[in-house]
Amino acid sequence: MGSEDHNGRKPYERTYRGSGRRRALDDELAGLRPGREPRSDRAPDRERRAPGGERRKTSPGRSPEDERRTGGDRRRPARAAEDERFSWGEPRTGEGGQYRRYSAEGTAADGGTPTRGTPKNVVPPRRRRRFRWWHIPLALLTILVVAAVVLTVIWYPGFKRFDRAVSRSNDRIDADTRAALTPNDGPLLWNATTVLVLGTDSKAGEPARSDTIMLLRFDPRAHTVNQLSIPRDTKVEVPGRGAMKINEAMFWGGSALAVQTVGDYVGIPINHVMVVNFKGFPRIVNAVGGIDLYVPETVSTVAGANRREVTFKKGWHHFDGKYAMLYVRIRHADNDFKRAQRQQRFLRALQKKIAQPSNFTKLPDIGRRIMSGVDTDLTTTQLLSLAWVKYRADDAKSRHWVLAGEPAYIGGTAYVLPPSDEKKERILSRFLGD
DSSP, X not given: OTTSOTTSOOHHHHHHSTTSOOOHHHHHHTTSSOXXXXXXXXXXXEEEXXXXXXXXXXXXXXXXXXXXXXXXXXXXXXXXXXXXXXXXXXXXXXXXXXXXXXOTTSSBTTSOOOOTTOOTTOOOOOOOOOOXXXXXXXXXXXXXXXXXXXXXXXXXXHHXXXXXXXXXXXXXXXXXXXXXXXXXXXXXXXXXXXXXXXXXXXXXXXXXXXXXXXXXXXXXXXXXXXXXXXXXXXXXXXXXXXXXXXXXXXXXXXXXXXXXXXXXXXXXXXXXXXXXXXXTHHHHHHHXXXXXXXXXXXXXXXXXXXXXXXXXXXXXXEEOHHHHHHHHTOOTTSOHHHHHHHHHHHHHHHHHHHTSGGGTTTHHHHXXXXXXXXXXXXXXXXXXXXXXXXXXXXXXXXXXXXXXXXXXXXXXXXXXEOOOHHHHHHHHHHHHTO
């Protein structure tokens, strides 16, 4: 047939059966002879003598018989390249031998030399930096150190002025008042404490009366700051003076007698006292830039020597120091119960305004101005502790009460009779968080 050659063989027989001549590569792949070493490890060509004395060059690792069988150096380029390709790697040592493996970077996986043909400009991939667990505390420590440095630079001058103002405020509390107070059970950051706030308006040449009487309960465990107001006209027994209005205790015996009288009336220990002079109250409000407060109902009062009428309509108002003092001291528009509620709302608004982030860098100066109008036994450390307790307190859980009784006229004088013992005990128990 036309597809057969002149020897009678078909093309596929010639293609797949080969030429019938056995090559050294065949022996090597069959495991009958050791493989060749890489060309980079080969020894230089050696001269061998052929039978008959003729010198001829032979390739390393090849015998004269191999040279005669394969035609010496006259191998075809493709077949020679194929022999080279299969001769790389670790030489086989027998039937169970292994070839050397190379990584992607062109080096042997077992630490050998780079493979033949690996490009020299290949750059190994960059190693990704691993995350370490200690990076987190290191970053936090760095932030804390930077924050401490910034706060020291910004706050230290103002803090020193605030500390001096607190020291002067402490000096204005006499020894009798300190003796009437009950010491705390421990640091204020972990233990509840009760602070008595007395608002006074002293006139030239006469002692002051406490127009505002309020107890604050700071409880760091419950995260609350409770308020309890006592109407100024409440009829109580003043030690050494008899039955009279509770605000007169300040008039007859100063802050020491006021602390003792309030403590006997409510039946709970008082740990600290703050006496706020209304003359310095406008400076406190102006120090924080005024107070925004919602007035729940329209109320009027009179002000000044000419008795000018001032009306605060229902709605939101921005109070500066002057009008803030007028609002919290309104007396004859309604009654002492409403007055106590207004004072409580204003105090909460003042505390909230002080804690605003915009006042953060101004806190030392604000504190210095506040302390100029306050007499207290609280030290700088204790004031900062109470500020932290107030900052962490939950306003939704904090409660506000007025220890109200029944109004009465006795001998032509207006009084507020104390509530029943059952009502007073119930309110005080809630105030203490029991």
